[in-house]
Amino acid sequence: MIYTVTLNPAIDYFVQVDHFKAGELNHVISDRKMAGGKGINVSRVLQHLGEASECLGFIGGFTGEFIIEKLADEGIDADFVPVDGDTRINVKLKSDTETEINGVAPEITDAQLAALFSKLEKLTDQDILxxxxxRPATLPVTIYKEMMEKVRRSGVKVVADTSGEAFRKAVEAKPFLVKPNHxxxxxxxxxxxxxxxxxxxxGRKLVEEGIDHVIVSMGGKGAIYIDKDQYLYAPPAKGVLKNSVGAGDSLVAGFLSEYVVSGDFKKAFRKGAATGSATAFSVDLATKEKxxxxxxxxxxxKI
Structure with missing residues (x-):
């Protein structure tokens, strides 16, 4: 089973406005609301590709209920830890330029964090995390490293896709796969x-630090896969860019959807690259058809 963790989920509220003007009244042309957060994106794309997963993390309030309902509508299992505050709302304003306004995460208590860690105890060497x-500001920057250390003895394969100091700490725990952009x-x-x-x-330096598999996304230049034996290159697909949100998450989901079936890293990388592009060319996240x-x-x- 694949488990995805979204520590800081959100409702992504997409708003289209013609020629947005700051400080003035603007009228919305169209809008849509989606269950958001990188782990949730991975689970949604996995579901589109026919691979089951379970969402873990923290959820709260009426906004959290919306996310749970949306995931259930898509047939995605969730086992979130309830928190006291409301899950945040992120505004994605699309006009002449794109503007993002990310909401504030609810506070996570020690008891709630312990409840999440207890869920990780059920994972086995047959699972991918x-x-x-x-991460919410109330959680330590070492949180992903701590989670990896929690499941290490169980032999769980861990995929880490974060940035900044959280990524630095995650690398110290030597995950199975990392996917930074360049x-x-x-x-x-x-x-x-x-x-x-x-x-x-x-990328080779990351492998030398103990990471088994590294995928580096390069936007319009494609992506590169690195392990101890090879460098593989996936060129960018051709299409009309419609969506800049979730392409990296889709790459991870596409990769895993093939890897859990065939165990072939080259085929998994190809599927991941295609899935990332498919999201970029779609209004929502990639579908199997796309x-x-x-x-x-x-x-x-090979390069």
Whole structure:
């Protein structure tokens, strides 16, 4: 089973406004509300691709109820820890430019954190745990590292997709797979990462630090997969960009959807690259039909 952890979920409220003007009355042309958070995105795309998962994390208030209902509507299992405050709302304003306003997370108590950790105790070496996204301010920056240490003895494979100091601490626990983008990889090593050679050099350093598998996304340049034996390149697919939210999460979901079936990392990387592009070319997250449409464009090569 694949378990996804979203410590800081949200309702993503997408608002379309023609020629937004700050300080003035603006009229919304269209809007939509989605269950958001990186782990939740991974679970939603996995479901679209026919692979079951279970969402873990924290949820609260009327906004949390909305998220649980939306996940249930899609047939996704959830076992969140209830918290006292309301799950946040993130506003995604689309106009001449894109503006994001992220809400404040509710406070997480020691007892609530302990309840989440107790859920991790049921995982086994047959499970995959996806840790992704930001953390509430009331949780320590070491939280992902602590969660990995919690499941280490069980042999759980951990995927870590976060950034900043949380990523740095996560690397110390040597997860099975990490997926930084090239900016996050550069931030980790205090350098600028722009070229394929940069990605190969610093991605290899992560492998040498004990990470089994590294995928570095490079936006419009595609993505690179690195392990101890090889470098693989997935070119960008061609299409009209419609959605900049969730492409990285979709890459992770696509990768895992193939890996749990075949165990083939090359095939999994190809599926992941196609799924990330499929989300970028969709209004919502990737569907199986869109992934199948994009997949023929992705030819994996060694570099």
């Amino acid at each position: 996806v840790l992704s996204g930001s 900016h996050e990889l550069g931030e980790y090593y205090g350098v600028t990462v722009e070229t394929f050679e940069d990605v190969k050099k610093y 992934v199948d449409e994009v997949l023929p464009q992705i030819t994996i090569s």
